Every structure is written in structure tokens, then in C-alpha cells.
Amino acid sequence: MLDIALHVRVDVDLLIAAQNDMGVCDAIEHYAPGGKPADMSAPNVPKVAGIDPLVPPPAQTPAPAGAVIQDRLAGWVSDLTTLHELTERLVGTGALDEALHEVVRAGAALVGARRGLAVLEPADGLGPASTVGFGLAHADLGHIETVPRDATAYGRFLDGTTEPGDGGPSASPDLLHEEGLDPLHREVAARLGYAASYALPLTGSSGRLGAVVWLYDEPAEPVERQRHLVGLYGRYASEHLTRLLELERARTHARTLVEELLPSRLPRVSGVQLAVRHRTGPRGGGDWYDALPLPEGALGLVVGSVTGAGPSATAAMGRLRASLRAYAVIEGEDPVAVLSDLELLMRLTEPARSATALLAYCEPAKRKIVLAGAGHTPPLIIGERRTEYAETSLSAPLGMLSCWEAPSVEISPKPGETVLLYTDGLLHRTGEPMDRAFARLHAAAVGVPKAIRDDPGAIADHVLRTVLPDGLDEVDSAEDIVLLAARFD
Known part of the structure; x- marks a missing residue:
């Protein structure tokens, strides 16, 4: 183990807060380490034939603080670019089913899943209701719908039966070994070949809209960075779905009125x-x-x-x-x-x-x-x-x-x-x-x-x-x- 002196260690969170206040370059300069690093401890060996027994320290030095910040900023830029591209694709959708397909597809890319489904079921009960799948055949969706709703996290989101304060995402990293799992849910998961799930509620300014769930082939769950990204995307997607829902209802009312006035x-x-x-x-x-x-x-x-x-x-x-x-x-x-x-x-x-x-x-x-x-x-x-x-x-x-x-x-x-x-x-x-x-x-x-x-x-x-x-x-x-x-x- 390398014994790095305390005064050359960099608090990354402190740097992030500082760069928000004084700018990236000023923050790097202010918090850059000064002076020379302390010598690393090295073992002393006996003097042999007049050879200096001091062993030079290894050529391993801590990464400069600027490199740490640059890596962190590069990650931020990459994440923001990805979110921008995905939200641009979502904005291009003009129908509810098309938008739902895009939400579940984009979310799968963010959380690293191959399959998923999105359910639109507004809490006010006025509809329309719809279920779309990604990487799932129509028969697969039928099998999943046979599972009791209260036995799935996304079903509890739809029914509003989650506990107070539990309205956020729900992860099941090892579904098949989960205690208390509904037997039918276990059977369907084994038949379709998924071993983990990650569910996210869709809630807009007008209330609950539905839920989306992604399925993993092996036990897994998204890391913190993936959770953060899909959460940001989910909030934006919920507002977009709210606008499309209002538009679809207005169109339905207009069509109904015209149809009633015509033969x-x-x-x-x-x-x-x-x-x-x-x-x-x-x-x-x-x-x-x-x-x-x-x-x-x-x-x-x-x-x-x-x-x-x-x-x-x-x-x-x-x-x-x-x-x-x-x-x-x-x-x-x-x-x-x-x-x-x-x-x-x-x-x-x-x-x-x-x-x-x-x-x-x-x-x-x-x-x-x-x-x-x-x-x-x-x-x-x-x-x-x-x-x-x-x-x-x-x-x-x-x-x-x-x-x-x-x-x-x-x-x-x-x-x-x-x-x-x-x-x-x-x-x-x-x-x-x-x-x-x-x-x-x-x-x-x-x-x-x-x-x-x-x-x-x-x-x-x-x-x-x-x-x-x-x-x-x-x-x-x-x-x-x-x-x-x-x-x-």
C-alpha cells in the first residue's frame, strides 16, 4: 500500500461545489496541491559492499487533481449529451403509443436492460390505457399481465398501493431468490427468462400516469449513476406524456362530438x-x-x-x-x-x-x-x-x-x-x-x-x-x- 500524505488528497465533492461557485478553472487552481509530496516510507536493508542500501520509491504517484476533475466533467458531458439525444427523440413523438415505445426503449439503454414494458393508466380513470413492450412479444406481455398486480412493483405504482414515501423507483436485483415472491410471478419470470427488474413510476404535473419496468436476463440492478440518469429522463418523459395525453383526450372529444352530430x-x-x-x-x-x-x-x-x-x-x-x-x-x-x-x-x-x-x-x-x-x-x-x-x-x-x-x-x-x-x-x-x-x-x-x-x-x-x-x-x-x-x- 502506498502511504499518500494527507495534504495531497483531493476532496472531489468539495471541488464540485467550488467549481459551481467560482468556475472550473479557478476551482482547480485554488484546490490544486502545493509543495512537494512527502517521501514514501521504504524499508532499510543492510549495507552490502559499499552499496547504498536506500531503495528509491516506486514511480507511482497520485493522479493530479486536475485530471480527476477533468474525468468527472467528461462523465457529466457524456451523460448530458446522452440525455439530450434521448429527449430529442422523445420530443419527436406525436402519439401516446409511439412515445411509450420510445420511453421504454431509451430507459433500457440507460439502465442496461434488454427488455421492458410501459403501462399507461392515468389515475383519474379517464383513459386512454395502453401497454407497450420492448423486446417482448405480444404473448410475453400476456403472460406478464397474468401476474397479480399487487405482486409487482409497477402494479403497485399503478394501483397507488405503495407505502408513503415509497413512490420512487423499485429494484428487484435477484427476483427468483426474493423472499415472499408470488408463485405465479416466479413461474412467469422463469418462463420468460428474466431474473431481475427495475421499475419506475411515471408521474406528471397532473398526477400518476403509469409505470415502466425493465427486465434483466441475469441478477443485476442499475448503479447509482444509471438510476440518476433514468430518473431525470423519467421526469421529462412524464411531462411529455402528460401533454400528449391532454392532446389525445381533446382529439377524442372532438371526434366524438362530430360523430354524434353526423349520421x-x-x-x-x-x-x-x-x-x-x-x-x-x-x-x-x-x-x-x-x-x-x-x-x-x-x-x-x-x-x-x-x-x-x-x-x-x-x-x-x-x-x-x-x-x-x-x-x-x-x-x-x-x-x-x-x-x-x-x-x-x-x-x-x-x-x-x-x-x-x-x-x-x-x-x-x-x-x-x-x-x-x-x-x-x-x-x-x-x-x-x-x-x-x-x-x-x-x-x-x-x-x-x-x-x-x-x-x-x-x-x-x-x-x-x-x-x-x-x-x-x-x-x-x-x-x-x-x-x-x-x-x-x-x-x-x-x-x-x-x-x-x-x-x-x-x-x-x-x-x-x-x-x-x-x-x-x-x-x-x-x-x-x-x-x-x-x-x-
């Missing part, structure tokens, strides 16, 4: 098949559709859009749709009269809004459609011999002029042809100028495979995927989408 199902009318595709933006919008049976076997089809977004636009859409249904039942055979009445109602009750609408009075037995449009995009006729836009009269949206009036037009779809009504959100989501968007929609309709032309739902799906490829129809957008397809026998 729960399409009517069945002889001579025509109907299908609809509807996509709502994250804030909820004012696009709507309707299909209502009318006297003498007739059918009324309508698509429309109210300016604005959010709950107020959704409420206005509901009022206009209800009013149009009433007018259509009374005088549906005259679409111009229906839209005129709706425009008068808008000027009296919605003076700050405008709306577009396209109303079609259909007589399937005669394959006859009378159309009236107010600032709306023209319908598209899709058939084997023709794919073309129907010619409609140009007119202003409802609420834009002191008095709306436009002539109606009549079209006659042939047997097997499909009339596609849509809102302009489909065109706006392409991000292209309107003329090119119309051309893209027409090309998509021309390319409808012959095998699906008898199915209006398949036609609508094909058009939607072709006009908005790579999932653009599903991504968040301020633009709602409505496609209403009517195939005539």
Missing part, C-alpha cells in the same frame, strides 16, 4: 349503394355530410363545410345540418329552394359565418339527380366509359351575399356509375394548387381498378389513398375530409 349509419334505398369516408382534424371541423330518405323512394345527399375550426365550428355545422334536413323533407325535390332557405337562416342566426353546400335530390329508379351547389366543388362521375366532373353552376357560398340564388342542374348517371361528392379539404390536404389537385383527383378516379367498381366503399378508399398517399389522409391537419359515394344500379 350513425347510411340509409338503405333501393337502386343505390352508399358509402362515406370522413376524416376530422385534431380540433374538430365544420365539414359534414348527410343522406336522408325522402318520399316516393327519393334520396337526398348533401356535403357541406362551415368556415372555421374547433368546437364553435362543429356546433354551427350541427345546427346547419339539422336545419337542412328539415328543409329537405319539406321541399327536397327543389334543391335551390332548400339552399335558399338555409342561406336566409344563416344570415339571421350565423351572421359571422359562411358555408358551402352541395345538395343532390336523387331518384334512383329513374337514375336522375338534380343538383344545387353554393360555392362547393363539383361532383365526380366515375364509370367504365367516362370519368368526369359534373357541370354545376357557379355560385357564392351561403352567407356571402345579401341574397343567394343559383340555378340547378340535372345529371343522369348510367347503370354501374358512381357519383362522388366530396369537400374541398380533400384537395387542400394535397398541398398543391387547386387546378393540380383537381387533376390528381380525376387521375385517381380514372385509375379505379375494374374489380372494385361495384363497391362504392372500395372506390372511396382507392381515391383517398391515391390522392393522399403515404398516410396523408390520417395525419393531423386543419382540413377535414368527406367523401360520399353513391353507386347507381
